[in-house]
Amino acid sequence: MNLRAWLALLGALSVAWLAARAARRRAAGTAGGRRFFASPFAGLGIGVLTFFAVVAVAAPLVAPFHPDRQLDIIDLVDRAPSWSHPLGTDLYSRDLWSRLVYGARVSLGIGALAMAVALTLGAAVGAAAGYFRRATDVVLMRLVDVGIAMPRLFLLIVAASVWQHVSLGALILILGVTGWFGTSRLVRAEVLSLRERDFVTAARALGARPGRIIFRHVLPNVASPLLVSAALGIGNVMLTEAALSFLGIGVRPPTASWGNMIADGAGQIVGAPWTTLFPGLAIALVVMALNATGDALRDALAARPSSYEEET
Amino acid sequence: MTEPLLRVRDLRTYFVTERGSGTARAVDGVSFELYPGETLGIVGESGSGKTVTSLSVLRLIPEPPGHIRPGSYIEFEGRNLLTLSPPELRAIRGNRIAMVFQEPMTSLNPVFTVGDQIAEAAIIHQGLSRKAARARAIEMLTLVGMPDPAERVDHYPHQLSGGMRQRVMIAMALVCHPKVLIADEPTTALDVTIQAQILELLERLQRELGMAIMLITHDLGVVAGTADRVVVMYAGQVVETATTTELFARPRHPYTEGLLAAVPRVDTPREQLRAIPGSVPAATDWPAGCRFHPRCPYAWDKCRTSEPPLLDSGPGHQARCWLVTEPARRSATA
Numbered sequence: 001m002n003l004r005a006w007l008a009l010l011g012a013l014s015v016a017w018l019a020a021r022a023a024r025r026r027a028a029g030t031a032g033g034r035r036f037f038a039s040p041f042a043g044l045g046i047g048v049l050t051f052f053a054v055v056a057v058a059a060p061l062v063a064p065f066h067p068d069r070q071l072d073i074i075d076l077v078d079r080a081p082s083w084s085h086p087l088g089t090d091l092y093s094r095d096l097w098s099r100l101v102y103g104a105r106v107s108l109g110i111g112a113l114a115m116a117v118a119l120t121l122g123a124a125v126g127a128a129a130g131y132f133r134r135a136t137d138v139v140l141m142r143l144v145d146v147g148i149a150m151p152r153l154f155l156l157i158v159a160a161s162v163w164q165h166v167s168l169g170a171l172i173l174i175l176g177v178t179g180w181f182g183t184s185r186l187v188r189a190e191v192l193s194l195r196e197r198d199f200v201t202a203a204r205a206l207g208a209r210p211g212r213i214i215f216r217h218v219l220p221n222v223a224s225p226l227l228v229s230a231a232l233g234i235g236n237v238m239l240t241e242a243a244l245s246f247l248g249i250g251v252r253p254p255t256a257s258w259g260n261m262i263a264d265g266a267g268q269i270v271g272a273p274w275t276t277l278f279p280g281l282a283i284a285l286v287v288m289a290l291n292a293t294g295d296a297l298r299d300a301l302a303a304r305p306s307s308y309e310e311e312t
Numbered sequence: 313m314t315e316p317l318l319r320v321r322d323l324r325t326y327f328v329t330e331r332g333s334g335t336a337r338a339v340d341g342v343s344f345e346l347y348p349g350e351t352l353g354i355v356g357e358s359g360s361g362k363t364v365t366s367l368s369v370l371r372l373i374p375e376p377p378g379h380i381r382p383g384s385y386i387e388f389e390g391r392n393l394l395t396l397s398p399p400e401l402r403a404i405r406g407n408r409i410a411m412v413f414q415e416p417m418t419s420l421n422p423v424f425t426v427g428d429q430i431a432e433a434a435i436i437h438q439g440l441s442r443k444a445a446r447a448r449a450i451e452m453l454t455l456v457g458m459p460d461p462a463e464r465v466d467h468y469p470h471q472l473s474g475g476m477r478q479r480v481m482i483a484m485a486l487v488c489h490p491k492v493l494i495a496d497e498p499t500t501a502l503d504v505t506i507q508a509q510i511l512e513l514l515e516r517l518q519r520e521l522g523m524a525i526m527l528i529t530h531d532l533g534v535v536a537g538t539a540d541r542v543v544v545m546y547a548g549q550v551v552e553t554a555t556t557t558e559l560f561a562r563p564r565h566p567y568t569e570g571l572l573a574a575v576p577r578v579d580t581p582r583e584q585l586r587a588i589p590g591s592v593p594a595a596t597d598w599p600a601g602c603r604f605h606p607r608c609p610y611a612w613d614k615c616r617t618s619e620p621p622l623l624d625s626g627p628g629h630q631a632r633c634w635l636v637t638e639p640a641r642r643s644a645t646a
Contacts, residue, residue, distance in 0.1 A: 196374075198419040205370055205413075206406035206433045206484065216432075220423045 117176025
């Protein structure tokens with residue numbers, strides 16, 4: 001590992017630390033912010049997420065080698081961590097740290113994008129069902145019941161085997177399309193109560209179309225629970241992606257994702273445990289950070305500001 | 313008199329209640345007219361159907377469980393509002409007929425600035441650009457007497473006091489200069505000094521913009537100060553209608569009498585306020601005969617069996633009471 005990579009790693013660590021500190025300082029000014037950081041793990045979660053996000057974005061700087069390059073298939077197979085290869089090398093003599101860094105792009109990217117797809121679908125279906133009720137509600141919610149009843153992994157395996165080769169975009173789409181059922185129930189429940197609120201009647205009295213009422217008046221009020229469910233949901237998507245890649249039907253090798261790195265190392269789990277340990281640790285760390293942040297967000301957003309709390 | 317602006321004929325709005333306890337006839341054959349430029353007070357206690365009447369005019373009744381019965385008729389500018397298509401109706405809502413709600417706290421969307429909310433009707437009906445709409449919002453805030461309008465336009469509802477929020481609601485309703493303003497208990501949630509300010513504001517805006525106001529209230533004091541004519545509602549029906557001065561001088565319906573006796577007055581010393589005994593019956597089963605008879609001090613046999621129609625008792629004065637035909641009974645009982 002060269003000097004540039006070490007400096008870049010140091011840079012990523014300090015950015016993460018600074019981000020967490022700056023967030024804490026800014027949050028101290030508002031009641032919601034103080035509730036957010038009341039949890040001791042909230043700052044840690046922000047730090048971990050920022051670190052991996054920076055590493056993923058700056059992957060070419062942080063990674064000392066090309067992630068797919070087989071460095072020396074005679075001498076550098078399954079090497080234990082050392083100064084030149086801080087996380088060791090794998091069966092094909094590839095640098096694990098470089099693969100972990102590029103894998104962050106794939107794993108985090110899939111998590112975030114698939115969640116975005118799921119949120120969009122879930123919010124649209126939930127809002128339509130909750131606002132229009134009657135037949136729309138019945139049809140959409142029975143559909144959701146079916147979706148929830150189906151084992152997701154099984155569905156994904158079927159989808160993957162139908163289309164032999166699954167591109168990254170298709171994988172994101174599949175993960176998103178099978179992941180919105182819970183979100184739609186959440187949104188529907190919120191919308192059912194919001195549609196009875198006076199400001200919705202007031203908007204109707206102004207002559208607003210149903211679409212305008214849903215998008216401008218109802219959905220913005222669902223933003224906080226949605227945000228919480230998204231933070232918690234990304235972790236879930238990442239775990240599913242890891243499971244799929246482990247089964248060999250997710251991200252195609254040689255492209256590194258944390259899931260297929262574990263799959264690659266599974267054979268040498270006794271002889272070279274670092275090949276599975278570090279990607280596993282990365283997944284666990286990010287998922288825990290997402291959960292900590294999501295929980296803290298829920299605490300921060302649960303109590304809406306009362307009428308006079310922020311009056312000056 | 314000139315042509316009425318809004319003509320409500322035999323309006324019946326029923327609600328189907330759950331678990332089969334019957335149909336709630338919340339509004340049961342209500343008729344009245346609203347003339348250009350006048351203020352019509354609609355008075356009654358909770359459960360008399362006055363709010364449902366006002367919501368029915370713009371068809372804002374939640375359906376289901378509510379529905380407006382066929383045969384009802386609401387004419388505005390020569391068209392029956394009850395047969396309009398949704399787009400035609402939306403073109404009237406907020407544009408020709410606007411509404412101010414009772415609770416300024418909950419009728420404003422907490423996540424948008426008041427400027428955005430005031431501008432909304434102008435964007436919907438007049439297609440204003442965001443910039444023009446913002447200027448319009450500031451103009452409206454100035455019109456309703458908001459201090460620092462240029463700054464308040466970017467405030468969120470929770471940053472404003474109750475009176476200011478009600479001013480915002482009024483600004484929202486008036487942004488398209490409607491011909492009719494329906495104000496459903498616009499001052500009930502406010503304290504008395506703010507009430508007076510808001511009523512004064514409504515009166516001034518009515519003079520400046522020349523609109524007709526339908527003022528729904530349970531407060532006869534509010535009516536006395538602002539309304540030209542009054543419609544008194546009880547049990548989903550109009551029980552008396554007259555000009556304000558006539559109604560206060562010569563109430564013909566015992567219910568109106570009771571309401572007037574229940575108003576505290578500063579000019580006559582009285583130890584205790586007189587309340588009307590009992591309460592409004594459930595809308596699922598109105599009493600047979602005159603709907604007020606169980607609470608009426610004058611009721612006799614006829615009242616228990618046959619329902620009185622609205623009877624003329626003077627120019628522009630009608631009351632739904634058999635006493636109009638047998639005035640002698642009033643003095644005999646009292």
